[in-house]
Amino acid sequence: MKLLEGKTVLVTGASTGIGRAAAIGAAQHGADVVINYHSRDEDAEACIAAIEATGQRGLAVKGDVAEPDTAKDFVAKAVEAFGKVDVMVNNAGICPFHAFLDMPVETFERTMRVNMHGAYFMVQAAANQMVAQGHGGAIVAVSSISALVGGEYQTHYTPTKAGVHSLMQSTAIALGKYKIRCNSLLPGTILTEINKDDLADDAKRTYMESRVPLGRLGAPEDMVGPIVFLASDMAAYVTGAALLVDGGMFVNLQ
């Protein structure tokens, strides 16, 4: 069953990882897909090729989500190409691991701007377009298990993930009257570019794997079903919710 037939889906940060998997997964479910990315031109082109291989239309728009105008440009180009915006998956994010006591101001500020400001402006731009269209929509923000728990080298990152989750709760209220649903996905530890260096340390990777009752770290493809569900009409009465998809890591105290 195709859950996103006829919809236009926008995904930020879709040159690699979770965003890429979500974009291709949305196309497999019948959506035309517009992706944002920041630097990896070849990977973005490959993502569009994979979208088009499903028979759907795809478009890549390069831009830094930390800049407020990027969101307006992304939404405008999507409307120009495919006529409307039905779903926004706000996914772009960075996590430059660093200790707390000597956190460089630039690292802190860049992480806030990309993850938090970027989400705010993307969600706002998509919502304005959905309100103008008048037939509702769905926003899925990729938050994290890190919205709920901390990380020694993530003191600049975890607050952005809690912030993105909180943004979905408030926009669910602000946008409910327009039939726009807002939900967050909380992935556990998923093997992508964002943690390639961190998990290159065998001891750390083995420890992280041991925390997961299902016995393995996640793959980007593990996020597709939950994102497609939240984006689809199957979730018509789901808003302001958070879906934790972590193989059971969060509940594994002992």
Ligand SMILES: NC(=O)C1=CN([C@@H]2O[C@H](COP(=O)(O)OP(=O)(O)OC[C@H]3O[C@@H](n4cnc5c(N)ncnc54)[C@H](OP(=O)(O)O)[C@@H]3O)[C@@H](O)[C@H]2O)C=CC1
């Ligand atoms: N992997 C994990 O364990 C978890 C990840 N997450 C979240 O998932 C999301 C995706 O991360 P993941 O797939 O793991 O990592 P990746 O590094 O594989 O993907 C990150 C994506 O974001 C894009 N991006 C980064 N900075 C910007 C920017 N300034 N403007 C636009 N796009 C940007 C990258 O584009 P490009 O490479 O072209 O610059 C890339 O497409 C993030 O929000 C992350 O916080 C949440 C929980 C767990």
Ligand SMILES: C[C@H](O)[C@@H]1OC(=O)[C@H](O)[C@@H]1O
């Ligand atoms: C990048 C990390 O490995 C990853 O990011 C998250 O949000 C998860 O909590 C993991 O720490």
